Amino acid sequence: SRLLGHKEACGIYRVDYSDDLNRQVFYVNGILADKDLFCKALKFDHAEHCVIQNVGFQYCGLDLLIDELHFKSGRKFIHKVVRQGSNGHNFDDTLQKATEKHADDISVTPKNLVMAVPAFFILCCGLICPCFRSRKKETDQSALVKDPNSMDSTCSLEMNFVPEKAPGSPLRVPASPLRVPPSPSRFSMSPKLNRIGSIHLNMNQALKATQNFSSSLKIGEGGFGMVYKAQLPDGQTVAIKRAKKEHFDALSNEFRSEVELLAKIEHRNLVRLLGFVDKGNERLIITEYVANGTLREHLDGGRGKILDFNQRLEIAIDIAHGLTYLHLYAEKQIIHRDVKSSNILLTESMRAKVADFGFARLGGSDADKTHVSTQVKGTVGYLDPEYMKTYQLTPKSDVYSFGVLLLEVLTGRRPVELRRPPDERVTLRWVFRKYNEGSVLEMLDPQMKESVNGEILVKMFGLAIQCAAPTRKDRPDMKIVGEQLWAIRMDYLRNGRRQ
């Protein structure tokens, strides 16, 4: 048998484990796995004469090998070993896919995460400024490499509106070309958008629906501007986002991007675009109204009842499904770019919808194109460090943000909490340390009174950490994340509640 050092290629599977405080956690190709699968992978590699240091043979009936190995005392984490594999089935298929994709990669080791996290922290501190938000101006470099498909390169978007002086015209205008006045201006109707059958409001109608943008109907405010709850004559309640005037120039691309992207998608876990107004000094987006506030508000306890664990799991699954749709099933791949808890809206039945596509970008459409080069946008604390470094945007940037968000869901903490002691300020860093110490129970949101089985928590935290891996190739696809969460939920419902 060969004794391998780090990063040497051998075997089909990359196997990792940790056994802090007698809690064993197994991974195969960076994905949480049960012991059987772990041992299967390990034995396979062993049969291939690939033996790795500290890999947990003792759990798999391979004790004879232990003497050959130089086990260190205390915590053990290991790694790396990848080679082209053979076809498997079920979970093996996933592993196989991951194996092929990760061939040259460094996996999420404590070592490289520990190295990445201070860098992440430094970045956070550098970017934190007055608000926790970074919307960097486009750099020369990114402008040069900008993808032609990027929304930023759209010169003008023709917008859709009904003439303002159409007395008595219904607010909901059926999509009919006959209603579309041809207009030479850049605000004229887009045939493509008109076909989607959105609600079309003119400014008078929008003013009426929002009672002149009454502060009593204001439901929120974001970077884009104010958001109002509005009632249409047919009784339908909608949300209307109104751009701040001073941001018109800066927001024009964002506005167009949001309208175009939202217009194309329909999924129960994504906030639906219903209409838009782009007229003179006003830019409005009309979306479905989601009644129960943001996920962040619920985590902060600002909505009364504290989310229970099952609700948190369902919310995480909903978000994963919404993002999977954007990444895989939308007409064109869409990368959200601003996945965060304040962009998740909850319905009355506590189902989650992903909102705010203001930063969204179309992903690479060519088969061989893996990323879009674009300006860095998003929110500090959620930003993929690799994207910040390379300007290369892929769906894995959303996976990273989702990982950070999942930690919020589990701990209730924000990604960065400056009022905490220094070693707890960056939630991801704190979680990683606690996770390695085997203290998962201590990380659970203290507002949540119920007890959750430690095994379930290990899986959840493990998945979140993996999503937030510093290198994108070590992060699972959103679809796999959804499947994993689903499996964890099944497990939880069967036997995850602690007595």
Ligand SMILES: Nc1ncnc2c1ncn2[C@@H]1O[C@H](COP(=O)(O)OP(=O)(O)OP(=O)(O)O)[C@@H](O)[C@H]1O
């Ligand atoms: N469709 C909606 N239904 C109900 N409430 C909404 C809707 N959209 C937004 N809101 C409310 O308005 C607030 C502001 O939303 P908005 O998307 O403009 O900003 P944000 O996401 O909080 O911040 P930013 O846009 O700067 O990232 C939200 O936090 C939410 O409370």
